[in-house]
Amino acid sequence: MKRFLAQWRQYFVFGAIFSFFLNLLGLTFPLYMLSLFDHVLQSRSVPTLVAVSIAAALAVITQGALDFIRSRLLVRASVAIDDTLSPDVLRTMLKQAAAPGSDQYAVGLRDVNTVRNFLTGTSIFAIFDMPWSPIYIALVFVLHPLLGWVGLSVAAVSIMLSILSDKVSRKPIEQANHLANAAQRLIGTAVQNSHAIQSMGMLPGVAEQWHKMNRLVVALQTRASKRAGLLQSIVKMLRQSIQMAMYGLGAYLAITNQASAGVMFASSVLMGKGLAPLDILISSLKNFIEARDAYHRLDKLFSAPPEPERMELPEPKGEVRAEAVSLAVGGRTLLHNVSFALAPGESMGLIGPSAAGKSTLAKVLLGIWPPSLGKVRLDGADIASWDSERLGPYLGYLPQDVELFAGTIADNIARLGPKDPDKIIDAAQKAGIHEMVLRMPKGYDTPIGPGGIALSGGQRQRIGLARAMYGNPKFIILDEPNASLDDEGEQALLRALAQLKEQGSTVILITHKASLLASVDKVLFLRDGQLLIFGPRDAVFQKLAEANMVRVQRVQ
Incomplete structure (x- = not known):
């Protein structure tokens, strides 16, 4: 896959560049809150309020435009991946299907679709934004160390929950995907032999075999969903708790004159932006695992060196x-x-x-x-x-x-x-x-x-x-x-x-x-x-x- 990814490197490089400026512009709202509470409300200056609001509005509009361009860029990358990979995957699938005694790679095109859909979803943006999480948390430290330590501890707990969610969900999801592929192959074989199945009364047996496999798939997916759902509930509860803690601690610091009201609101916003990529990755963990597994299967598929160019021979006579x-x-x-x-x-x-x-x-x-x-x-x-x-x-x-x-x-x-x-x-x-x-x-x-x-x-x-x-x-x-x-x-x-x-x-x-x-x-x-x-x-x-x-x- 690396030789294919090299063809689309420019898309991801530009995606990373746009993500840099998007996250830079993401500081607009906390800075706006600081300006309102620490300067505008103190000076009671309408011209200052208008100037700050216009600057913030321009920054938000620019952020929206860059976000749109980044989305379009990744959509174009996904289309390019599909156009490049699908013909080679299809050719390899047909070769494997024709080979004697081979383990047929029957989900190749589905893997291409999985990778393509991942690149157009929210998870890929979370990966681009993830490097900014420590920067946002560091800015909270700048506003006040106590707020920073609260945010850092919550971020650490979120990362541990993310790792735990991956560990408890990966195995059942992989097993479910494997069984789902086997069930799909069974249906394909049944469709090809539908006349024999119908004429010899084999339908109940085929249906029962498929139901057994499908019940296992559903059971494994349910187990993974329950585990992931529990962790997601914990994360949501943690997010609400941290918002309350940030506001409560900020209010305390403001009352004791250790920080301003603007710091209270800005730190909460910064912490929310710092934890957002982790929340997205945890909530879309199933899609992330499927995309990662699909990538590894495609990487294994293309691990063999490409066939060398063969010299074109003259038209055969038939000997x-x-x-x-x-x-x-x-x-x-x-x-x-x-x-x-x-x-x-x-x-x-x-x-x-x-x-x-x-x-x-x-x-x-x-x-x-x-x-x-x-x-x-x-x-x-x-x-x-x-x-x-x-x-x-x-x-x-x-x-x-x-x-x-x-x-x-x-x-x-x-x-x-x-x-x-x-x-x-x-x-x-x-x-x-x-x-x-x-x-x-x-x-x-x-x-x-x-x-x-x-x-x-x-x-x-x-x-x-x-x-x-x-x-x-x-x-x-x-x-x-x-x-x-x-x-x-x-x-x-x-x-x-x-x-x-x-x-x-x-x-x-x-x-x-x-x-x-x-x-x-x-x-x-x-x-x-x-x-x-x-x-x-x-x-x-x-x-x-x-x-x-x-x-x-x-x-x-």
Whole structure:
């Protein structure tokens, strides 16, 4: 975070400068009270009263203007923080979400909002004003030492209460935030699987699990609020008591001619201004803790050194090579020593039993998951050396579960980027959905997702296929592309595969459908994360048939 904060240092420097002059002008009222009681009332001079009042009014107006400018400055800083941090946080969140076995940092954008809201609230002003608290108390000593000692003792008690409030509230607030994030992730998972939950009667179980977590969150927040509320009540009582004590002691000093009436009022005002930042911090302790924790999480997020600038490589032709690729997550080996090569324009069927590692290998080949050992090369270059945003247009991927985004059909086909009508229509025609889209209410501008039309599984699959083929990528992986397709959709898929071969794209097809495998050049058989057979399609199928025949004979 420090490298990001350096970009906004000027905002906080100017905020501190404005705070200096604001607190300097904050002396206006106590000085005005001293002037009224010690000079104006003694001299009974109206011109002096007018002059002092005009000067005080000008100081107050200037103070108000500076306070407004400081507020606007910090609002601008918060907007700059959001604009700078949010894209990097979102990018990091998506990378972590895609990584195998990672602890997903799912509250990153919420942390940015927490920090931004803190910078536009009253707590940040209290932090700027805090250095002036000892100065105000020192001025009370100047007016009279007895008043100063009373103020200093109250300030010490307030600081101890603030520290105590932080200690007794921090742990339950942190636990509540942790549980609240877990409950939010549970709701997100439930929403993604709402159809399964509804159809299999899982709603009571999900609701009960969420209620248990939410009850704990509420209990922890209530415990923290009770503790903080007790301390806040003590602080309020202390503030009223100190006001009475200051006035009472000031009156005593005035009666015994040890101080003037102006000193009585001015010392009370100065003490109030000195203790105000502490009162604000204690009353907004929960927001302060949340902002501090959010800052630490963001700081941890950005603690890794930034990725170096990568040289832009030429457009790939589609030569794919896996060199002894292995992947282990949490002590479990998902892939082991997988090696193969595909020339540009070749197609390969990736087959194997369930949980063999086919989808895992697909993610490694596309650079989504970095291999633990070995290399994946695209046109001879390690795929990790490519910048993902520059490489993305040359890759196409159709996952098993196709998710479309809120927007139009054109937005989804164009990968939420700039929409090229020619490329969108070309991809739709290759996927065989051009006529289907034209029959929709607004054609390619038909909204889907929340508030849009509901699509069938086959329609989503075919739009996802068009998205994978958008821009004629050089390397495409289709994971179970026929999963939700009817006969018409499957025929369209076969035509799309033929067109991909004609345009020279390298294609990997994860399927067990014989009609689709008939279109590939090579086949790779994977089992338990290990490559067992790789070679030309017919040769692989012959070996598998022979191995199956031997297995049958052994059983017999």
